Amino acid sequence: MAARKTSAWPLSGAYASLIVYASLYPFSGWRDQGIPPWAFLAEGFPRYWSGFDVVANGLGYVPLGFLLALSVLRRGIGPTLPFGNRAALAAAALGGGALSLLMEGLQSYLPIRVPSSVDLALNFAGSALGGAVAVLLERAGALDHWDRLRDRWFVPDARGALVLLALWPFGLLFPASVPLGLGQVMERLEAALAEWLQDTPFLEWLPVREVELQPLVPAAELVCVALGVLIPCLLAYSVLRNAARRVTAAVLLLGAGVGVTALSAALSWGPVHAWAWMSLPVRSGLAGGALLAAALLAVPRRACAVLLLAALVLHLSLLNQAPANPYFALTLQSWEQGRFVRFNGLAQWLGWLWPFAALAYVVARLSRREPASTIAG
Structure with missing residues (x-):
């Protein structure tokens, strides 16, 4: 019997909600500084940064890109489009990048958060990397193998x-x-x-x-x-x-x-x-x-x-x-x-x-x- 392919859209939405929470926490002290929320795009390299910030911003969006690409692939959308798996990769990169752009813009209204074009680039790269991993695993059959493994190990409503x-x-x-x-x-x-x-x-x-x-x-x-x-x-x-x-x-x-x-x-x-x-x-x-x-x-x-x-x-x-x-x-x-x-x-x-x-x-x-x-x- 063929393995059941479950949709990843609910998980994509849930993980995107977690990113929103982590990006805008603690949701207090909102204020308007009189500058447009996209002004950070024209700024140079941030003065204060650390390796922790680089890793966190890059890796934090990898699961989102993976889930977005997987959602496209599991709905059968990717293979039906002219560019096939490229559509899933584009959905991952652009979806993650759009969410990051929105979060960085909103952070300009929070006193303890500093929007950065470097964070945006790292988030975009992380989303693209996650999408690439999903496409490679799907092409290698690893995700179908996981579905069969889950069916062998767990009950259907697990x-x-x-x-x-x-x-x-x-x-x-x-x-x-x-x-x-x-x-x-x-x-x-x-x-x-x-x-x-x-x-x-x-x-x-x-x-x-x-x-x-x-x-x-x-x-x-x-x-x-x-x-x-x-x-x-x-x-x-x-x-x-x-x-x-x-x-x-x-x-x-x-x-x-x-x-x-x-x-x-x-x-x-x-x-x-x-x-x-x-x-x-x-x-x-x-x-x-x-x-x-x-x-x-x-x-x-x-x-x-x-x-x-x-x-x-x-x-x-x-x-x-x-x-x-x-x-x-x-x-x-x-x-x-x-x-x-x-x-x-x-x-x-x-x-x-x-x-x-x-x-x-x-x-x-x-x-x-x-x-x-x-x-x-």
């Missing part, structure tokens, strides 16, 4: 879970008060609501917790870390076809969780402190989560979804009953200033909202009728 699993490591990039502890939002939400309602009678009605929150004890931290490992594994288990492939997924997810958390620590405190977060409760939690993931390898997919729902609720409850670590605020300063400013909001929102998106996904999945099935060994 797209939502795959998107969540792909986003999970990016959510871990933003420093977390508890390693792998995504979704700790209650304390900040209460503080934000109190600030918004300041000097209004509604502040007295705010149902904030009056008891001073206590830090997580080591046993609770251990449980949170174990659940942080188990949750993505259960999500993968709910869409994988058999137990043997679950082993591969669990190993990859555990490695990604540990590796990305170490990368986040290295970016925050420096490379020599990349493993400073590996305390005894954290190591025990990682081991416990891995053991639980191994013990659940043969559980049916629908039962994994039920366990995932329970794990998410327990994880969010434990995390949001404790305050943020006092050193956590100091860690965030390096992300909320300097080179991380353009990624701060995006990574932070992913870290906050990922568990709630997973919760909504699993509730929707469990609400649908599915034929009873078991996982083969």
Whole structure:
């Protein structure tokens, strides 16, 4: 049976939305300087730049170009046009370039962003590179191979879970008060609501917790870390076809969780402190989560979804009953200033909202009728 070709247009739109967010964050302080938004095109090389900016602007648009070209190819548009695959490459380069031009122009109205013709050129080059990669992979048959591989590994309605699993490591990039502890939002939400309602009678009605929150004890931290490992594994288990492939997924997810958390620590405190977060409760939690993931390898997919729902609720409850670590605020300063400013909001929102998106996904999945099935060994 031929592999199903899924459209990449939704992913293209989603990634373009992420670029808009990262380009215009923090969406405040808009002002008109009295110059046209395209004036940056006539300016010379920017005075201040770094290798980080060059890499970020170039590579940041590669996925967009890839997805735009893939969208054209998968709709069958490219091969029907006179220039075939060139149409997909043109769509990638011009689409990414147009979006970059719009973002650079809008940045002229933001006080902490500086539009640059060099950024525009790098974004255009990144989009073209992504489009070229998509065309080459399509011509080599690699994308069709991926479709067949996905059909062998995953159930047909696995797209939502795959998107969540792909986003999970990016959510871990933003420093977390508890390693792998995504979704700790209650304390900040209460503080934000109190600030918004300041000097209004509604502040007295705010149902904030009056008891001073206590830090997580080591046993609770251990449980949170174990659940942080188990949750993505259960999500993968709910869409994988058999137990043997679950082993591969669990190993990859555990490695990604540990590796990305170490990368986040290295970016925050420096490379020599990349493993400073590996305390005894954290190591025990990682081991416990891995053991639980191994013990659940043969559980049916629908039962994994039920366990995932329970794990998410327990994880969010434990995390949001404790305050943020006092050193956590100091860690965030390096992300909320300097080179991380353009990624701060995006990574932070992913870290906050990922568990709630997973919760909504699993509730929707469990609400649908599915034929009873078991996982083969």
